Amino acid sequence: MKRTLSVLVENKPGVLTRITGLFARRGFNIDSLAVGETENPLFSRVTITVVGHDQPVEQVTKQLHKLINVIKITDLEPAERLERELLLVKVKATADNRAEIMQVAEIFEGRIVDISPETAVIEATGPRRKVEALIELLRSMNVVVELIRTGKIAVRRGPKLT
Amino acid sequence: MKGSYILLEALKQEGVDVVFGYPGGSVIPLYDALYDFDIRHILTRHEQGAAHAADGYARASGKVGVCVATSGPGACNLVTGIANAYLDSVPMVAITGQVRTSLIGTDAFQEADITGITLPIVKHSYLVQKVDDLPRIVREAFYLARTGRPGPVLIDVPVDITVAETEYDPSCPPDMALPGYKPTVKGHPKQIRAAAAALAQAERPVIYAGGGIISAGASQELRDLARFAHIPVTTTLTGIGCFPEDEELSLGMLGMHGTRYANYAVTHCDLVFAVGVRFDDRVTGKLETFAPGAKTIHVDVDPAEISKNVVVDIPIVGDARWVLSAILDELKKHQLAVDRHLPWMAQIAQWKEDHPQVVRQDPGGEIMPEHVVRRLWEITKGEALITTEVGQNQMWAAQYYLARYPRQFITSGGLGTMGFGFPAAIGAKVACPDSLVIDIAGDGSFQMNIQELGTAVAHDIPVKVCILNNCCLGMVRQWQELFWQKRYSQTCFECQPDFVKVAEAYGAEGYRVTGLDDLDEVLRESLSSDGPAVIDVPVKQEANVYPMVPAGGSIHEMLEEEG
Ligand SMILES: Cc1ncc(C[n+]2csc(CCOP(=O)(O)OP(=O)(O)O)c2C)c(N)n1
Numbered sequence: 266m267k268r269t270l271s272v273l274v275e276n277k278p279g280v281l282t283r284i285t286g287l288f289a290r291r292g293f294n295i296d297s298l299a300v301g302e303t304e305n306p307l308f309s310r311v312t313i314t315v316v317g318h319d320q321p322v323e324q325v326t327k328q329l330h331k332l333i334n335v336i337k338i339t340d341l342e343p344a345e346r347l348e349r350e351l352l353l354v355k356v357k358a359t360a361d362n363r364a365e366i367m368q369v370a371e372i373f374e375g376r377i378v379d380i381s382p383e384t385a386v387i388e389a390t391g392p393r394r395k396v397e398a399l400i401e402l403l404r405s406m407n408v409v410v411e412l413i414r415t416g417k418i419a420v421r422r423g424p425k426l427t
Numbered sequence: 428m429k430g431s432y433i434l435l436e437a438l439k440q441e442g443v444d445v446v447f448g449y450p451g452g453s454v455i456p457l458y459d460a461l462y463d464f465d466i467r468h469i470l471t472r473h474e475q476g477a478a479h480a481a482d483g484y485a486r487a488s489g490k491v492g493v494c495v496a497t498s499g500p501g502a503c504n505l506v507t508g509i510a511n512a513y514l515d516s517v518p519m520v521a522i523t524g525q526v527r528t529s530l531i532g533t534d535a536f537q538e539a540d541i542t543g544i545t546l547p548i549v550k551h552s553y554l555v556q557k558v559d560d561l562p563r564i565v566r567e568a569f570y571l572a573r574t575g576r577p578g579p580v581l582i583d584v585p586v587d588i589t590v591a592e593t594e595y596d597p598s599c600p601p602d603m604a605l606p607g608y609k610p611t612v613k614g615h616p617k618q619i620r621a622a623a624a625a626l627a628q629a630e631r632p633v634i635y636a637g638g639g640i641i642s643a644g645a646s647q648e649l650r651d652l653a654r655f656a657h658i659p660v661t662t663t664l665t666g667i668g669c670f671p672e673d674e675e676l677s678l679g680m681l682g683m684h685g686t687r688y689a690n691y692a693v694t695h696c697d698l699v700f701a702v703g704v705r706f707d708d709r710v711t712g713k714l715e716t717f718a719p720g721a722k723t724i725h726v727d728v729d730p731a732e733i734s735k736n737v738v739v740d741i742p743i744v745g746d747a748r749w750v751l752s753a754i755l756d757e758l759k760k761h762q763l764a765v766d767r768h769l770p771w772m773a774q775i776a777q778w779k780e781d782h783p784q785v786v787r788q789d790p791g792g793e794i795m796p797e798h799v800v801r802r803l804w805e806i807t808k809g810e811a812l813i814t815t816e817v818g819q820n821q822m823w824a825a826q827y828y829l830a831r832y833p834r835q836f837i838t839s840g841g842l843g844t845m846g847f848g849f850p851a852a853i854g855a856k857v858a859c860p861d862s863l864v865i866d867i868a869g870d871g872s873f874q875m876n877i878q879e880l881g882t883a884v885a886h887d888i889p890v891k892v893c894i895l896n897n898c899c900l901g902m903v904r905q906w907q908e909l910f911w912q913k914r915y916s917q918t919c920f921e922c923q924p925d926f927v928k929v930a931e932a933y934g935a936e937g938y939r940v941t942g943l944d945d946l947d948e949v950l951r952e953s954l955s956s957d958g959p960a961v962i963d964v965p966v967k968q969e970a971n972v973y974p975m976v977p978a979g980g981s982i983h984e985m986l987e988e989e990g
Contacts, residue, residue: 274607275606275607278554278556279542279554282543282546283546286546286547290547320734323734324731324735327730327731328731330730330731331729331731332607333550333551333571333605333607333608334607335607336606336607337607
């Protein structure tokens with residue numbers, strides 16, 4: 266099962282290494298990881314998605330808690346979270362298929378942010394499902410040249426803090 | 428004030444009066460400042476010795492042990508000692524020199540990324556970036572090392588920091604900034620009540636006690652509870668001494684080389700009360716058959732240990748001392764019939780009678796290693812502070828030196844580090860100068876840190892090393908004999924030093940036992956002398972440690988000596 270862990274950490278050098286090292290050491294593959302400063306510059310937010318069963322994920326979460334620089338960990342359930350991922354994808358877009366590419370981008374509420382005689386870059390954002398649907402479609406059209414994703418970030422819905 | 432002075436002053440603030448270390452380029456300023464401080468520095472002969480000595484000091488005293496090394500190779504030489512302290516949850520602060528800040532990351536001379544190298548084996552670590560941070564970092568490091576689940580903390584100090592100047596007032600302690608660190612001390616009241624109820628109802632209870640009890644200073648609370656509720660106690664290797672092993676309720680050690688009665692008791696009990704333990708594979712053997720019919724209560728200060736290997740019924744996160752006394756208070760509210768588990772106690776007594784830990788004698792007249800340990804125990808009236816090396820010597824020491832006190836038996840449990848026992852004995856003797864400190868050693872292990880004879884002699888630290896000399900790497904040899912068709916690949920020494928001469932060359936005393944006839948006399952003489960001493964005792968090479976549970980086997984299925 267895929268889990269979304271939102272980890273509040275001290276914004277200090279080496280903290281990310283401690284976190285990723287711990288996952289590797291305990292045999293976990295990090296599916297995606299996004300990190301950035303929070304409303305308080307002393308803290309950063311790391312959003313990690315991992316695949317694993319309840320028991321091992323619980324164990325790695327407890328181990329994460331033991332890192333001195335980790336302040337809080339929230340395992341966000343799908344229903345309670347709002348999630349986004351940003352995608353930049355460079356596709357083959359010549360005179361022949363440019364219109365089609367633009368149409369696909371539009372359906373997914375994406376934007377063309379760069380264009381050249383042979384390529385275009387689509388920017389798209391949304392929940393993971395949506396981003397992945399776009400990727401799948403572009404792949405089936407055989408036009409993907411380069412694909413770059415930020416990894417997921419998530420926030421808790423409603424007034425309660427993440 | 429200069430950084431080096433601030434560092435040492437901050438150590439003084441933490442109550443440090445002894446450090447174990449080894450100098451080098453990047454710590455010269457620190458060593459220079461030592462002249463102006465009332466801190467005893469024990470110069471070891473290898474940084475690994477310094478780390479193990481700090482570890483032994485910490486285990487013997489309950490205080491934080493401190494070791495110091497220079498950058499690069501010096502820091503790398505601490506690594507085994509840090510890992511050792513990490514796996515046995517020993518409070519330690521390791522201070523390493525580092526190349527100057529502007530050179531970090533350039534592969535400068537004697538630069539090693541020691542915070543990176545030690546990441547998986549420290550509780551926490553610091554690379555000091557500003558001299559102003561030093562007082563706070565030192566305070567935090569000691570606080571982290573000794574609170575919660577104790578462990579090693581590394582402070583890496585670039586040399587320019589130690590010569591930089593800043594204002595420092597030792598009389599006002601710096602604020603700590605540890606927003607993410609809040610160890611739990613008090614157990615949950617509901618769980619405490621549940622545990623007490625389970626203990627009161629159990630018909631076949633066993634206490635499985637570990638090193639956590641010793642580090643929490645909870646031995647008295649454990650004794651009170653076990654005696655009050657009349658529950659037998661088995662301990663792990665690192666828990667030895669938390670309950671008097673010569674008391675009737677004691678089952679001795681459990682696990683791979685545990686007593687038969689301890690392993691039987693755990694297998695047949697209906698309640699395991701686990702305190703300060705981590706269900707290590709050397710203890711549990713095959714998990715499916717470990718205490719199969721029992722309910723489990725698990726008390727630990729580290730939430731990550733709860734349900735890590737074994738899913739437990741009543742988890743309690745908290746300090747063992749606090750939790751044990753709370754459970755005892757609660758237990759006193761229950762009506763405990765004195766005879767409520769008489770059949771169980773009778774069964775245990777029967778197992779003890781049927782399967783005692785015997786001291787074997789060799790028909791051929793060679794000295795059996797456990798006989799040496801038992802004689803040491805008798806001659807020292809069970810009052811010596813014992814450290815061990817790793818291998819068979821360690822197991823015989825654990826089985827036959829019946830410890831009575833916490834911190835009396837010091838051994839490398841989690842990492843199983845050969846070469847630990849001798850420097851640890853030095854550290855323990857520094858902590859407890861009035862105790863007779865004996866390292867029960869193997870000839871292989873002793874040679875891993877034999878150079879520390881220089882330390883013992885130079886600093887007049889009169890520890891005794893008793894080598895159970897089987898002229899081989901006995902424990903590995905035992906596995907080869909039992910599980911690898913006696914193919915003794917690389918485990919028998921074809922050449923050995925004359926340990927008596929080595930000791931003498933260092934200025935220590937060397938003694939050699941020649942046979943059973945002079946064993947007692949030589950032990951008595953060597954133990955009562957004033958100086959550091961090495962006692963070389965030739966023992967039967969083929970002697971194996973029994974009982975033995977093969978790795979991954981069920982702990983009630985133990986191998987025994989054939990014939
Ligand atoms: C540093 C280190 N290297 C290797 C081992 C693997 N090992 C475990 S026990 C053992 C043999 C120890 O021999 P010795 O010290 O002579 O003790 P004995 O078992 O003979 O009592 C070895 C090599 C270890 N535990 N530690």
